[in-house]
Amino acid sequence: QLQLQESGPGLVKPSETLSLTCTVSGGxxxxxxxxxxxxxxxxxxxLEWIASIYYSGSTYYNPSLKSRVTMSVDTSKNHFSLKLxxxxxxxxxxxxxxxxxVASSIRLGDxxxxxxxxxxxx
Amino acid sequence: xxxLTQPRSVSGSPGQSVTISCTGTSSDVGGYNYVSWYQQHxxxxxxxxxxxxxxxxxxxxxxxxxxxxxxxxxxxxxxLQTEDEADYYCCSYAGSxxxxxxxxxxxxxxx
Numbered sequence: 001q002l003q004l005q006e007s008g009p010g011l012v013k014p015s016e017t018l019s020l021t022c023t024v025s026g027g028x029x030x031x032x033x034x035x036x037x038x039x040x041x042x043x044x045x046x047l048e049w050i051a052s053i054y055y056s057g058s059t060y061y062n063p064s065l066k067s068r069v070t071m072s073v074d075t076s077k078n079h080f081s082l083k084l085x086x087x088x089x090x091x092x093x094x095x096x097x098x099x100x101x102v103a104s105s106i107r108l109g110d111x112x113x114x115x116x117x118x119x120x121x122x
Numbered sequence: 123x124x125x126l127t128q129p130r131s132v133s134g135s136p137g138q139s140v141t142i143s144c145t146g147t148s149s150d151v152g153g154y155n156y157v158s159w160y161q162q163h164x165x166x167x168x169x170x171x172x173x174x175x176x177x178x179x180x181x182x183x184x185x186x187x188x189x190x191x192x193x194x195x196x197x198x199x200x201x202l203q204t205e206d207e208a209d210y211y212c213c214s215y216a217g218s219x220x221x222x223x224x225x226x227x228x229x230x231x232x233x
Contacts, residue, residue, distance in 0.1 A: 046125065047160070047168065047211050049222040060221050063123065096167065106156040106215055107173045108222060115167060 002027040004097050004113035011119050012091075018084040018118055022097030029078045030055040035100040036073065036080045039109065040093040048093075049108070052100055053080055087120045094118075126151065126212055126225035133231040134202045142228045144195040144212030150223055152193035156215035159188060159197045163208045171210075172197060199230070207232045 008020035022036065029036060037052035052060045053071040061069050065084070073080040084091060094115040101107040127145040134140040144151065144159075151157055159172040170179055172188035175195060185200045195214070199206050212225035 046227045047213070047224045049213070049224065052221070062222075063220060105174050105177070106158070107170065107179070108158055108213060109160065109168065109170050110173075110179060112167045112169075 002099065002111050004099065004111055006095060006097050006113045006116040008116060008118070010117060011121065012087055013122050014088055014120055015086055018082070018087050018091060018120075020082045020095055020097075020116065020118070021079050022081070022113055023077070023079040024099075025078070029073065029080065030075050033101055033103040035060075035102050037098050037100055037108075038071070038082045039096045039098055040091075041096070041115075042090075042093040045093075050084075050095075051082065089120050092118065092120045123150075123216060123220045123223050126214060126223055128210075128212060128225040128228045130226075131229040131231060133233055134199075135233045136202055136204060138202050139198060139200045140202060140230060141199075142197045142210055142212075142230070144197070144214075144225045146193050146195075146214055146216075146223070148193060150193075150214040150216035150220070151190065151195050153217070154215045155190070157188065157190060157195040158213045159186075160211045160213065161206075161208045162211065168211065202232055204232050206230060 003025045035052045038050040051071045068085045070083040096115045097113040098109040099111040157175045160168040162168040175190045216223045
């Protein structure tokens with residue numbers, strides 16, 4: 001059974017960089033047609049897609065966050081990471097890592113991590 | 123890119139049917155057959171219920187069905203059950219610049 005697990009600090013200071021890692025178990029991050037991504041949800045609000053990455057390193061970013069986001073993948077550790085720079089209180093959210101299937105079909109989020117709350121506060 | 127528009131809430135009695143709309147534009151919902159729907163119970167992780175407008179992942183009851191007409195996609199829950207009470211979000215692929223845009227979310231209440 002595929003499992004995704006987010007890890008990283010739960011508290012980040014304003015203007016600093018948020019860093020999260022998602023470790024994949026029960027399957028390979030290098031599987032063809034599967035992308036890996038991040039989705040966030042501010043408390044009491046809706047979902048927002050942040051970014052996606054393929055095991056080759058190809059990345060796709062939400063245009064509204066593109067200037068601050070970097071995703072990377074480490075196939076040897078079977079994990080992928082998110083960095084969001086210059087954070088403000090508006091970046092406070094539960095951050096989910098997800099799997100996406102992208103081929104003749106698109107299944108965004110057929111597997112999700114449990115989510116990790118990141119609070120931006122001094 | 124603006125969020126897709128969903129009604130804030132819908133409600134129905136057990137056994138009834140409810141339909142949730144998801145309105146976008148020709149750049150997202152209307153332009154691609156890649157609309158998905160998610161169910162989220164309070165404090166829980168979202169669950170994929172529908173993808174590619176009409177397809178159900180394994181394990182999702184056939185009470186859940188999706189459709190699309192023009193720039194509006196819809197999720198219908200037939201034979202409403204108490205466990206269907208949750209928030210529902212739509213999401214559409216929006217091309218190779220925007221990629222994915224979510225809806226505003228709809229709270230489904232079972233009366």
